[in-house]
């Protein structure tokens with residue numbers, strides 16, 4: 001049996017976590033031969049609810065679940081962890097402006113960044129799910145100066161999966177037929193779901209669909225899918241978000257398929273002209289537990305340039321709004 005890996009999850013009594021923890025404990029994230037210790041963080045008022053979740057985890061008698069920590073102290077939750085799924089975040093309350101939301105979350109993610117810096121494994125892989133995910137990841141990263149910025153990522157895999165599913169439906173194919181999907185930029189309605197490099201059964205996706213459908217229906221539907229789910233379900237996506245978080249970590253740990261890539265919000269080193277230091281979603285491949293941005297994707301069209309710049313602009317504005325809180 002392998003040594004257990006330590007996986008921290010924040011917001012562990014929330015909706016996404018309820019759809020995620022049991023799958024992590026069953027081996028769906030890191031492999032069916034990899035024991036895990038779950039280190040669960042909640043705010044103090046939610047510790048009772050967390051206790052209930054932990055009782056249910058125990059009652060599953062998962063063979064791979066080697067231990068559970070439950071706490072309201074980030075320094076305990078992040079001690080020696082190999083993976084962190086930062087799900088807990090401050091939701092937008094009544095009358096709260098976007099700036100207030102950014103600031104409330106900046107406080108949470110700067111404290112968590114500092115705790116990661118102090119107590120996590122030096123190789124910790126961090127995925128931020130809690131919104132605004134890209135900027136929260138940037139804040140955590142900036143507060144963890146002793147960790148490699150490459151350890152901090154934000155989730156756009158749900159957008160990636162949504163884009164795959166919508167295209168499969170339109171082209172009467174399955175998601176298995178679709179390769180090289182890309183989401184550029186922010187996990188928000190400015191994201192750019194880009195079909196330029198994408199193929200369906202080996203054929204260019206843009207040869208199979210109408211340009212007007214792509215620009216006026218497909219892109220807005222992928223961008224607005226989260227809002228459509230809230231409208232239909234009366235609650236935000238939870239199971240699909242949990243699924244995407246597991247897929248993001250699994251891909252990072254175990255690698256991408258040959259001739260394919262995934263979308264990940266990662267630290268920009270200036271690739272594709274995107275400002276250095278932003279956490280921006282790029283097409284990425286993973287191997288040996290490391291990610292790299294795919295080189296040479298065609299972004300030369302005016303349409304792509306404009307869409308990529310718009311979502312970059314939004315990320316720059318989010319960063320500037322919390323600049324006074326960044327070290």
Ligand code: NAI
Pocket residue numbers: 010011012013014015016017041042043046087088089090091108128129130131132133155156158159187236237238241
């Ligand atoms: P939820 O409200 O059901 O659960 C959030 C949990 O986080 C609550 O139990 C709360 O007590 C906890 N929490 C709040 N502050 C915390 C802190 N400082 N430390 C630890 N725990 C804390 O929300 P849900 O549905 O689970 O969503 C969580 C987040 O994920 C939200 O910010 C949501 O917007 C985001 N999200 C992101 C997606 C993405 O694709 N990146 C997709 C869907 C949701």
